Amino acid sequence: MPWECSIFAPSKGGETAGKDMTMSRFFNITTSDDGTSTIFLYGDIGDYTEVQSGRIAQELMEAERVSRRIHVRINSNGGEVYSGIAIFNALRHSQADIRIYVDGIAASMASVIALCGKPVEMSKYARLMLHSVSGGCYGNKQDLQRCMEEIESLEGSLSEIYAERLGMSKEEVKQTYFDGEDHWLTAKEALDLGFIDDIYDADPVPADSTPAQIYTLFNNRLVEPQKNREDMNLEDVKKRPRFKDCASDADVFRLMDQLEEEAGKVPILTKENTDLKAKVKTYEDKAEAEDLAARKQLLDAAEQDGRIDATTRPIYENLLANDRENGEKALAQLPVKRRVMEDLHLEPNGEESPWNRRMREIKDKRKK
Template sequence: MNKFFNMIPGEDAWCILLYGDIGEYSDVTAAGIARELIEAESSGKRIDVRINSNGGDVYTGIAIFNALRNSKADIHIYVDGIAASMASVIALCGKPVEMSKYARLMLHSVSGGCYGNKTELRRCLEEVEALEDTLCRMYAPKLGIGEDEIRARYFDDTDHWLKADEALSLGFIDGIYDADPVPEDSTPEQVYRIFNNRLEQPLNDNQMNLEEVKKRPRFKDCASDADVFRVMDSLEAEAAKVPSLTEEVEELKKKNKAFEDKAREEDEAAKKKLLDDAQNDGRIDATTRPVYENLLNSDRENGEKALQSLKPKKRVTTDLRVDPGNESPWDRRMNEIKNKLNR
C-alpha cells in the first residue's frame, strides 16, 4: 500500500489519508479510495479523510468525489496542508470539512493539452469548458452562490490561494483546527512538504528520526542525539558560507579571465614582433612567414630557435646608406678606384 495513501483504524473513527497527487498512476487513485472506503464503512464508525494534495487528474477526482459523496458513512474531512485544484473539490464532501490554521486551499481553471487539427483542438477546448461547468456545479451547493459567479470568480486562469480564515469566511469550510506550527511565511509547496514529511517518518521528541540520521556516514561517530545536532550545526555553518564562497569564486574567475586575455594579447604581440623582425632583416619573407607563424603557434620554443638559426640577408640599401656629412660606401670605393687610375 502506498506510504502516502492508506487507512488507519481507530477506536472512534477510521482514517483515510489522501496524501499526494491524484490520478490513476499517482499516489491517490479512485480505485484505492473506493476500496478503502468500503472497508472503512463496514466498521460502522466515522470516517476521517485527511487531505494534503496538490490536485491532479480531474476525472479521477470526480470519481473520488462521487464515492465519498454517495457514501452512507459519517465522513469528516480535514485539510491538513494543501487542498489544491481537484483536491479542493474533493474537500467539499466533508460533513463537516475543516482546515488546519496553517493549511491552504486553491482553486483555478482546468488545465489540459492536446495535439491535432483545428477540429480536434476545438473539441479539446469544449471538453475543458464542460469540465469547468461540472466543477462549478460541484462547488455551488457548498458555497451557496450561482455557477456563473463561481466561474467568473475562480475560473479566470488565475490560481486563487486561500488561507483557512479566508476559506471559512467564503463558505468553503466549516471550521478551523489547530496543528503543529508551520512557519508563517511558508509557501504552499513548503506547507505540502512539511505535512508529507510529518506523515512519512516516525517522529521523536525532536521531530526528527535521529536513529536513521545516525546511519549516514557523516554521523557514524555520533553516540547521542546531542552529537547529531552538533554535526548538524557545523553543516549549517558550512552551508551558510556557500553563497559568499560562490560569489568569491565567480569574482576570481572574472579576474583570471582578464589575466588570461591580457597574457594572450601580449603573447600574440610578442610573436608578431618576432615575425616582423625576421621579415625586416631578410630571414623570412611574405611567402615563408605563415610557415614560421604556424610553427610558433604549435611549438613556441622550437619556433623561436628556428627563427634565430636563420641568417639575416644583407640589403643593398644598407650599403648605399649615407650618413649625414659623409660619403656613402659606394662613393668612397669609386673615389679609391679613380685615385689609383690617376697615378
C-alpha cells in the same frame, strides 16, 4: 492524426513537492481505538500517482466495514479531474459519517474533493486553491475545438459543485475562480467565504512558508510515523477477516493486489448496472403500456355488448389491474345484454323483424 486530450488541474505552487514521499504499499488507512477510521489523501490525484480513485474506493469500502465514522485527511496539489470526480462521488455517496480535514494543501481538484465533507475543517496553517481546468491535446483544429469544449464542460461541472457549497450561481463561480489565475485562500478566508465549516489547530509551521513547503512539511509528518509503525500495521492487517488465511507477508501483498484490481473494476460495473437498469425500465414501461391497452380493449368490448356500463366499469377496471386472470374470468361470466333497438331491427333467417311487423300491423289497422 489521432486526437488526444489530457485533462488535469495541477497547482503551480507545488508541481514537484512531495515526489520523494514514500507511502505504505497497503491502504493509506488507520483505525483508532474509538473505532474511527482515517483515510489519507496525501499526494497527487491520478490513476498512476499516490491518490488513485480505484484504490480510494476500495479503502472506503474497507473502512465502512469496521467503522461508521471515517475521517479523510487531505494534503494534495490536485491532479486528474476525472479521477478526482470519482473520489468525490465515492465519498459523497458513502453511508458513513465522513468528516474531512485539510491538513496542509487542498489545491485544484483536491479542493473540490474537500467540499464533500460532512463537515469539512481546515488547519489554520493550511491553504485552499482554486483555478481553471488545464489540459493538453494535439490534432487538427476540430480536435483542438473538442478539447476546448471538454475543458469548458468540466469547468461547468466543477462550478456547480462549488456553487452548491458557496450559495453562489454557477456563472458567478466561473467568473470569480475560473479566470486563469490561481486563487490561494487561507483557512480564515476559506471559512469566511463558506468553503469550510471550521478551523482546527495543528502543529505550527513557519510563518513565511510557501504552499510547496507546507505540502512537503505535512507529508513528512505523515511519513515518518508510518515508517516506525510499518511492521505493526502489517500485523494489524493480518488480523482482518479478509486476511486471516494469509500465511506470510507475501500472501498479504498478493491479496492487496487482488483488491486493488477489483476496485479498478468498480466504475465499469457501475456503468453496466446503470445501463441494465435503463433497459429494464424501458421494457417495464412497454409492458405496462401493452397491458393497459389490452385491459381497455376488454372493457370496451364488455361495455359495448351490455355486460357492464359506465357505472360498473371502474369496478372491473380495478379488478383487471390487480388480478388480471380473475378479472377476465369475471367479465366472461357476465351475461350479454342486447339493446332493445338491436332486437327490434334484427331479421333472423331473413324473416320480418318484430319492429317492421309491428309497424305493418299499425298501418293495416289504420286502413281498416
